[in-house]
Amino acid sequence: MMEHTLFIRGLLDPSENELIDTSEKFADDYSELIKKASDMSDMTISSITNETLVETTKLKEFKEAGAGGILDCKIKSIILPLLADHVLREANHYIRLLNNYKK
Numbered sequence: 001m002m003e004h005t006l007f008i009r010g011l012l013d014p015s016e017n018e019l020i021d022t023s024e025k026f027a028d029d030y031s032e033l034i035k036k037a038s039d040m041s042d043m044t045i046s047s048i049t050n051e052t053l054v055e056t057t058k059l060k061e062f063k064e065a066g067a068g069g070i071l072d073c074k075i076k077s078i079i080l081p082l083l084a085d086h087v088l089r090e091a092n093h094y095i096r097l098l099n100n101y102k103k
Helices: 002-011 017-038 045-071 081-102
Strands: none
Touching (some): 002 017, 002 081, 045 081
């Protein structure tokens, strides 16, 4: 998911400062989750899974809003609507995997 945020950031028009900043924040948050996952002595897998699920749900909402904005021509970017939908579906798939893991 971190790569998605960096990918999205790179395809946004430079004038979309707020969206670029949001993408950067998601990348930073996922980077922190990766660091936590590599140091399992401080945190359990269940806790990391829950944190990742929360963060990915927020990212899914960001992608959803972005896909809508691109489709409605309200966001300046070189992202095709089909690509925006694709990365949104990948977030939904990852959320499904995380929820299945929690069971």
